[in-house]
Amino acid sequence: MFRGMLPALLVLALTGDLWAQGGTIRGKVYFEGTPIRTRPVSMKQDRACDALHGGKTVDSGEFVLNADNTLQNVLIYAKSGTQGKVFRPVRTVAVLDQVGCWYTPRVLAVMTGQPVEIRNSDPLLHNVHFTSRNNGEFNIGQPNKGAKMTRQFDKPELPGTATFKCDVHPWMRAYLAVFDHSVFAVSGQDGSFTIRNVPPGTYTLEAWHERLGTVSQTVTVRSGATAEVNFKFVRR
Numbered sequence: 001m002f003r004g005m006l007p008a009l010l011v012l013a014l015t016g017d018l019w020a021q022g023g024t025i026r027g028k029v030y031f032e033g034t035p036i037r038t039r040p041v042s043m044k045q046d047r048a049c050d051a052l053h054g055g056k057t058v059d060s061g062e063f064v065l066n067a068d069n070t071l072q073n074v075l076i077y078a079k080s081g082t083q084g085k086v087f088r089p090v091r092t093v094a095v096l097d098q099v100g101c102w103y104t105p106r107v108l109a110v111m112t113g114q115p116v117e118i119r120n121s122d123p124l125l126h127n128v129h130f131t132s133r134n135n136g137e138f139n140i141g142q143p144n145k146g147a148k149m150t151r152q153f154d155k156p157e158l159p160g161t162a163t164f165k166c167d168v169h170p171w172m173r174a175y176l177a178v179f180d181h182s183v184f185a186v187s188g189q190d191g192s193f194t195i196r197n198v199p200p201g202t203y204t205l206e207a208w209h210e211r212l213g214t215v216s217q218t219v220t221v222r223s224g225a226t227a228e229v230n231f232k233f234v235r236r
């Protein structure tokens with residue numbers, strides 16, 4: 001019995017140790033220059049959606065700049081440096097919700113094979129129309145509040161190549177990126193991001209924004225340490 005268990009325990013100990021040695025990358029995304037003017041979204045086309053917003057227009061979400069010049073919805077990911085390294089599969093269920101006739105989050109990043117639960121939290125019909133370069137297409141209606149479905153994406157997908165749209169509400173749009181590693185994060189409401197369990201090494205990080213394009217930087221991650229990397233998008 002012990003003879004059979006030992007190799008498994010050894011593998012567990014080794015891999016556990018390997019992952020524990022990772023470092024952390026954290027930072028903020030800044031914007032400088034002339035903000036992009038986006039057109040407010042009117043939902044008058046669907047009364048039920050419009051009513052959920054009290055008849056008011058909604059910010060398009062394409063460019064969400066904070067008062068301290070930090071930017072939301074920026075995807076930061078390792079463009080190079082991950083080859084030959086071991087990454088713990090991410091199996092946490094990522095959620096893409098439809099609430100207020102809007103996708104939440106707007107920018108979603110997952111690891112290959114990670115489950116993505118797509119929910120409808122609205123009391124009306126949404127149509128989840130996914131198109132991509134590497135992960136096919138699907139088009140599924142979710143007519144009721146509480147509807148759920150789970151999908152996995154098995155092939156890497158760079159930001160901008162895979163989108164969710166709703167055929168009922170043309171203003172609805174979310175972006176999906178898929179990576180064969182776990183060195184990625186999306187800047188949150190305060191414009192900051194944190195990437196944990198990063199194997200030591202040197203990486204080229206790219207920051208992607210749907211309207212501003214990309215900026216990149218190199219970072220070296222050391223075991224058990226935190227590397228600070230800030231990004232800045234400039235628009236004149």
Ligand SMILES: [Cu+2]
Pocket residue numbers: 101125126127166167168169172
């Ligand atoms: Cu919809």
